[in-house]
Amino acid sequence: MDISITSIMFLFALMLVVGVMTTKFSDWxxxxxxxxxxxxxxxxxxxxxxxxxxxxxxxxxxxxxxxxxxxxxxxxxxxxxxxxxxxxxxxxxxxxxxxxxxxxxxxxxxxxxxxxxxxxxxxxxxxxxxxxxxxxxxxxxxxxxxxxxxxxxxxxxxxxxxxxxxxxxxxxxxxxxxxxxxxxxxxxxxxxxxxxxxxxxxxxxxxxxxxxxxxxxxxxxxxxxxxxxxxxxxxxxxxxxxxxxxxxxxxxxxxxxxxxxxxxxxxxxxxxxxxxxxxxxxxxxxxxxxxxxxxxxxxxxxxxxxxxxxxxxxxxxxxxxxxxxxxxxxxxxxxxxxxxxxxxxxxxxxxxxxxxxxxxxxxxxxxxxxxxxxxxxxxxxxxxGVTGEASGIDTSGFEIINLGNTDSEILKLPIGKNAPVVQTNLIDAPLPDGTLVIGIDRGGELIKPDGRSIIEAGDTLYVICDEDKRRNVKEVFFGERVVKENSKKWWEKLLGR
CATH class of the missing domain: 1.20.1530.20 (Na+/H+ antiporter like fold)
Structure with a gap:
């Protein structure tokens, strides 16, 4: 192999590895x-x-x-x-x-x-x-x-x-x-x-x-x-x-x-x-x-x-x-x-x-x-004195996973500390028909839920539902106000309506 190509590849790899490692050094x-x-x-x-x-x-x-x-x-x-x-x-x-x-x-x-x-x-x-x-x-x-x-x-x-x-x-x-x-x-x-x-x-x-x-x-x-x-x-x-x-x-x-x-x-x-x-x-x-x-x-x-x-x-x-x-x-x-x-x-x-x-x-x-x-x-x-705390409801980890050519999808829902379902049994959550919570990630541990499972702040829920029920599911777990704000048209968001 041409030594110049090898050298360039080595420098590129070294640049990335050292760059990643220096982020810890710079934090220190x-x-x-x-x-x-x-x-x-x-x-x-x-x-x-x-x-x-x-x-x-x-x-x-x-x-x-x-x-x-x-x-x-x-x-x-x-x-x-x-x-x-x-x-x-x-x-x-x-x-x-x-x-x-x-x-x-x-x-x-x-x-x-x-x-x-x-x-x-x-x-x-x-x-x-x-x-x-x-x-x-x-x-x-x-x-x-x-x-x-x-x-x-x-x-x-x-x-x-x-x-x-x-x-x-x-x-x-x-x-x-x-x-x-x-x-x-x-x-x-x-x-x-x-x-x-x-x-x-x-x-x-x-x-x-x-x-x-x-x-x-x-x-x-x-x-x-x-x-x-x-x-x-x-x-x-x-x-x-x-x-x-x-x-x-x-x-x-x-x-x-x-x-x-x-x-x-x-x-x-x-x-x-x-x-x-x-x-x-x-x-x-x-x-x-x-x-x-x-x-x-x-x-x-x-x-x-x-x-x-x-x-x-x-x-x-x-x-x-x-x-x-x-x-x-x-x-x-x-x-x-x-x-x-x-x-x-x-x-x-x-x-x-x-x-x-x-x-x-x-x-x-x-x-x-x-x-x-x-x-x-x-x-x-x-x-x-200008430090602050994170918001209680964080939907940044929300994800939609489409299930092929079906009308169903899996929603990944992060639960913030101010979410309306915190400390609620799954059986008491007003989920739409045909919706099922199939897993709860709690601190890296996967929990297989049942109706008695209690939702805690910091949980990540995996929910299977129909596409047309997505908004209803989000309202249950995030609250109507948060969903309404996120669902506004771009011009409504721009104008603050």
Whole structure:
């Protein structure tokens, strides 16, 4: 076998195994795993000269599609709907304010022109979804703040991309009209929202209607739909990143067959995408180059973390009822990750002046943000008193398993602590005719139920029923209010009806 192919396969396997193992190491250190992955890439760059910017940009975009889709499917619309307006302002006005303040600082600290400084600011101005979803997933932050950060990070990429692309166009040609650029931003946002909603609903219909022989194909079908959503939206002139997040939000908030399998597959695939993306991003950086922007990077990171982001947060939330402690926490959680580095490759590809200086400075800022902000979230949340508890009713593990060409199906139902059937005998549960509880998973032990079996919080029930009885079964175990909220049409959910 060709030794080069073997070496590549070995490096790929090593990357995945070491990447998975370092997640435990990063938890022990209290640091985001992306820091370890970036350092791994930088270490490899010492032994292997890699400068294929186009390839890294492609890998970064593909990985972000996977991460945004996974983040959208894990996000409950009922949770983020109340905070969509403040999160939307943070994702637009907040990014703009952060970019401008950081951009002016970069003009003097990096000795750049005004447009080049603003380009640096735009590149690092957004909160990174990959970093936020990765860090918040293992932190016990209260639900309102978590929802705000998830919604902001999932929707602020269009603003960052718009500012970056527009400024590069201005640097390449002074004839770029600011009004055309602004109009293009609203087109991108509008098309991203519309295509995300439409293609998300079509994806749900496709997954539920099609009958595949292999159940493992459903996660691939969902992921393929996400990639197609990005492509179609991007070709139409919209924001592919926003469309993918919205599409994932739609898929995650509807009853989808094999939903639990899709979510678990996406979670694992998103981790793999993060590992590969951050390692390749690290490969683009040579440690010796970072030394030339060390003090500049430190100063810019401090300005971004303690001045630009806090000012943008407080101005964006001035009309909303967030306490001072909540605003302080949101100010500190403007995590930087893959998006700024991927956007920095746009400058490298365009070949503008000082592109490599901007890229290295961006990389340095991302490292400091991930190390300091990501590593201090938990103690800061405890200090400010913004920790919270999980919701009592969690339907995220709900799954539908279709039984071939029959009209029956098996429902996998997780029972939360506030579910209406907790401490109820099965015989007393008002199940529809023809419905049977065939198994109870309690702490890993499978219980064969009978009418005297008592349902406990934390149980997972396996129920066989007819397709047309699904809603009735869910109302029995989850409660009518929860089912009604989850069964609303997408426009009703969007409008809060």
């Amino acid at each position: 250190l209290g640091l985001p795993s992306l820091v370890i992955f970036l350092f791994a890439g930088m270490l490899l760059s010492v032994f292997y000269h890699f400068e294929n910017v186009q390839l890294v940009r492609l890998i970064g975009i593909m990985a972000l599609v996977v991460i945004l889709f996974e983040g959208g499917t894990q996000t409950k619309w009922s949770r983020i709907r109340p905070v969509m307006l403040p999160a939307g302002i943070l994702a637009t006005a907040g990014v703009f304010i952060t970019s401008v303040i950081t951009g002016f600082a970069a003009v003097y600290i990096l000795d750049l022109s005004l447009l080049e400084g603003m380009l640096f600011g735009a590149t690092v101005g957004s909160t990174d979804a990959a970093a936020v979803f990765s860090v918040l997933g293992q932190k016990n932050i209260n639900e309102r703040l978590t929802a705000t950060l998830e919604a902001e990070s999932g929707t602020n990429d269009p603003m960052a991309v718009f500012l970056t692309v527009s400024l590069i166009a201005m640097l390449e040609s002074q004839g770029q009209s600011i009004w055309i650029a602004i109009g293009g931003f609203f087109v991108q946002m509008g098309f991203g929202l519309i295509f995300g909603l439409i293609l998300g609903r079509l994806s749900v219909l496709l997954i539920n209607k099609i009958r595949l022989d292999a159940t493992g194909m459903y996660p691939l079908l969902a992921l393929g739909s996400a990639v197609m959503t990005y492509v179609v939206t991007d070709v139409a002139g919209g924001s592919g990143f926003l469309a993918v997040y919205i599409m994932g939000l739609v898929v995650g908030n509807y009853d989808v067959e094999y939903k639990f399998s899709i979510l678990r597959f996406n979670e694992g695939f998103a981790w793999m995408a993060q590992i590969i993306m951050f390692v390749f991003l690290g490969l683009l950086v040579f440690p010796s180059d970072l030394i030339t922007v060390t003090w500049q990077g430190v100063v810019l990171a401090i300005i971004l973390m303690v001045i630009a982001r806090p000012v943008a947060t407080f101005l964006s939330l001035v009309f909303f009822r967030y306490s001072l402690k909540e605003q302080l926490f949101l100010s500190w959680t403007g995590l930087k990750g893959a998006v700024p580095i991927v956007l920095a490759t746009y400058s490298l590809v365009s070949g503008i002046d000082n592109a490599y200086m901007i890229f290295n400075a961006v990389f340095f800022v991302v490292l400091i943000s991930a190390l300091i902000q990501g590593g201090t979230l938990s103690p800061l949340a405890t200090r400010l």
